[in-house]
Amino acid sequence: xxxxxxxxxxxxxxxxxxxxxxxxxxxxxxxxxxxxxxxxxxxxxxxxxxxxxxxxxxxxxxxxxxxxxxxxxxxxxxxxxxxxxxxxxxxxxxxxxxxxxxxxxxxxxxxxxxxxx
Amino acid sequence: xxxxxxxxxxxxxxxxxxxxxxxxxxxxxxxxxxxxxxxxxxxxxxxxxxxxxxxxxxxxxxxxxxxxxxxxxxxxxxxxxxxxxxxxxxxxxxxxxxxxxxxxxxxxxxxxxxxxxxxxxxxxxxxxxxxxxxxxxxxxxxxxxxxxxxxxxxxxxxxxxxxxxxxxxxxxxxxxxxxxxxxxxxxxxxxxxxxxxxxxxxxxxxxxxxxxxxxxxxxxxxxxxxxxxxxxxxxxxxxxxxxxxxxxxxxxxxxxxxxxxxxxxxxxxxxxxxxxxxxxxxxxxxxxxxxxxxxxxxxxxxxxxxxxxxxxxxxxxxxxxxxxxxxxxxxxxxxxxxxxxxxxxxxxxxxxxxxxxxxxxxxxxx
Amino acid sequence: xxxxxxxxxxxxxxxxxxxxxxxxxxxxxxxxxxxxxxxxxxxxxxxxxxxxxxxxxxxxxxxxxxxxxxxxxxxxxxxxxxxxxxxxxxxxxxxxxxxxxxxxxxxxxxxxxxxxxxxxxxxxxxxxxxxxxxxxxxxxxxxxxxxxxxxxxxxxxxxx
Numbered sequence: 001x002x003x004x005x006x007x008x009x010x011x012x013x014x015x016x017x018x019x020x021x022x023x024x025x026x027x028x029x030x031x032x033x034x035x036x037x038x039x040x041x042x043x044x045x046x047x048x049x050x051x052x053x054x055x056x057x058x059x060x061x062x063x064x065x066x067x068x069x070x071x072x073x074x075x076x077x078x079x080x081x082x083x084x085x086x087x088x089x090x091x092x093x094x095x096x097x098x099x100x101x102x103x104x105x106x107x108x109x110x111x112x113x114x115x116x117x
Numbered sequence: 118x119x120x121x122x123x124x125x126x127x128x129x130x131x132x133x134x135x136x137x138x139x140x141x142x143x144x145x146x147x148x149x150x151x152x153x154x155x156x157x158x159x160x161x162x163x164x165x166x167x168x169x170x171x172x173x174x175x176x177x178x179x180x181x182x183x184x185x186x187x188x189x190x191x192x193x194x195x196x197x198x199x200x201x202x203x204x205x206x207x208x209x210x211x212x213x214x215x216x217x218x219x220x221x222x223x224x225x226x227x228x229x230x231x232x233x234x235x236x237x238x239x240x241x242x243x244x245x246x247x248x249x250x251x252x253x254x255x256x257x258x259x260x261x262x263x264x265x266x267x268x269x270x271x272x273x274x275x276x277x278x279x280x281x282x283x284x285x286x287x288x289x290x291x292x293x294x295x296x297x298x299x300x301x302x303x304x305x306x307x308x309x310x311x312x313x314x315x316x317x318x319x320x321x322x323x324x325x326x327x328x329x330x331x332x333x334x335x336x337x338x339x340x341x342x343x344x345x346x347x348x349x350x351x352x353x354x355x356x357x358x359x360x361x362x363x364x365x366x367x368x369x370x371x372x373x374x375x376x377x378x379x380x381x382x383x384x385x386x387x388x389x390x391x392x393x394x395x396x397x398x399x400x401x402x403x404x405x406x407x408x409x410x411x412x413x414x415x416x417x418x419x420x421x422x423x424x425x426x427x428x429x430x431x432x433x434x435x436x437x438x439x440x441x442x443x444x445x446x447x448x449x450x451x452x453x454x455x456x457x458x459x460x461x462x463x464x465x466x467x468x469x470x471x472x473x474x475x476x477x478x479x480x481x482x483x
Numbered sequence: 484x485x486x487x488x489x490x491x492x493x494x495x496x497x498x499x500x501x502x503x504x505x506x507x508x509x510x511x512x513x514x515x516x517x518x519x520x521x522x523x524x525x526x527x528x529x530x531x532x533x534x535x536x537x538x539x540x541x542x543x544x545x546x547x548x549x550x551x552x553x554x555x556x557x558x559x560x561x562x563x564x565x566x567x568x569x570x571x572x573x574x575x576x577x578x579x580x581x582x583x584x585x586x587x588x589x590x591x592x593x594x595x596x597x598x599x600x601x602x603x604x605x606x607x608x609x610x611x612x613x614x615x616x617x618x619x620x621x622x623x624x625x626x627x628x629x630x631x632x633x634x635x636x637x638x639x640x641x642x643x
């Protein structure tokens with residue numbers, strides 16, 4: 001029952017931030033993609049990048065500054081600035097703003113420089 | 118080592134146009150694009166473009182990308198497209214290293230065209246790193262490409278064309294744009310863009326800038342401050358505006374890194390947006406057979422990038438022995454078109470910058 | 484004023500309008516105050532009433548005698564700086580470009596808005612044209628009291 005409410009809540013957030021009607025562009029319904037963010041199951045859309053899916057879910061903090069641990073979101077969204085670096089499928093420093101979201105992806109916030117494996 | 122005839126780095130308006138001409142001339146082209154999508158920044162441009170018919174005027178940016186790609190599609194057997202492929206290194210002997218899905222690969226080409234475009238500048242003020250503060254182009258990407266709103270209430274910093282256009286596009290998507298701030302005494306972009314925004318009730322506040330952002334884990338408000346004629350803050354003119362989105366649109370700077378890495382002779386020209394390559398009139402850098410076109414050679418409108426791309430396409434095709442029929446006429450047409458695009462009052466900066474670049478002042482003393 | 488605020492002075496606006504008796508037939512009103520490299524208005528005009536010339540930085544010149552008020556230039560202008568105006572009794576009839584949702588319906592009454600974005604008077608929606616060639620720039624025909632001839636520029640939904 002609790003899970004059900006969480007789902008409703010999540011859908012509400014999605015509906016609010018996703019554009020459905022636009023005077024110039026069409027945004028048709030897209031296939032749902034499941035992934036996890038910091039261990040929690042989440043839902044994105046086909047065509048999303050990891051960063052756009054997280055933003056649509058209300059997660060604006062994508063990384064932390066290295067020394068002061070300040071919250072960072074993305075700045076450029078096209079792979080230039082590096083403030084969206086996250087750990088994806090256990091690989092550090094992935095530019096989430098240009099990485100397409102895929103089914104089953106494991107996305108994690110990362111502190112510090114990231115681990116080279 | 119993988120050998121290729123021509124390598125183009127970047128699939129924006131400049132790269133695509135160059136590819137179109139080269140393929141038409143009969144050359145083999147390999148294109149490398151960092152993003153999963155082809156078209157560079159054109160694909161998020163929902164407004165109709167200025168210019169003349171030759172540069173696809175009155176066509177929306179994303180449709181221009183489609184048209185440019187359509188010119189290429191016909192030559193599939195000569196054309197190789199690598200998406201999500203980042204060129205991470207380049208050497209003077211025209212060797213590049215490409216990173217793609219965990220794998221590095223080396224390619225060498227007879228000619229390389231660098232069309233990497235530009236990146237958005239930052240603005241320094243306290244808390245400018247809070248989530249919810251984006252480059253204006255980033256907001257455009259989020260909304261127009263992925264259909265996600267940046268927030269509900271926004272302020273734009275900068276009234277150049279990008280700032281004005283993205284503000285209008287935010288309003289179209291349903292974001293409430295509370296104000297456009299401009300530090301200068303006058304609006305920077307085309308006044309037709311400004312007027313489109315004003316009639317929606319969006320105030321454009323000249324001689325005003327952002328003093329600081331307020332918020333803990335995301336932006337909650339900004340404090341603005343008025344500036345005097347000497348660009349100094351005027352005390353007691355602070356105003357607080359509650360917002361969840363702040364867009365920074367204070368100019369672009371050329372993505373010069375690969376050119377610098379290759380060892381091409383570079384110059385810092387502020388009118389062109391930053392570090393740009395010194396080039397021959399054929400847009401060849403100081404390294405033989407490495408060429409550059411589009412915003413990486415100086416910040417301009419996409420219409421100029423299209424024509425520059427066509428121009429480089431012609432030059433490189435001739436260099437490789439594929440001269441197109443009517444080569445000289447086509448080249449002349451490109452030069453004329455570029456001249457016209459740059460000859461008005463809005464072309465002043467680029468004209469000045471190009472003069473400085475030719476003038477031969479050294480890199481650091483600009 | 485235009486440079487600082489983003490909208491023209493009344494004087495500038497009036498300089499774009501022909502004599503009022505000319506407006507008994509619909510005519511294009513081109514508010515292109517700057518020299519920018521652009522010419523789709525010229526190339527889209529089916530009767531060659533708009534001239535810019537070889538140097539596309541020149542501002543468009545309208546030959547009002549040739550202009551039929553067809554409105555092809557309205558959606559062709561990337562700056563949304565052109566509308567078509569005519570006068571009918573005490574009403575001014577405007578054809579304006581519109582790129583927002585929701586679209587108005589015929590015979591709705593919407594807000595008339597001036598260049599500064601302020602609501603000035605009610606307008607009646609007469610027609611909403613959305614053909615493929617317009618590429619999402621809808622053309623809305625409205626009627627407003629003639630006294631707002633030089634003030635009216637766009638519409639806003641009353642339900643906002």
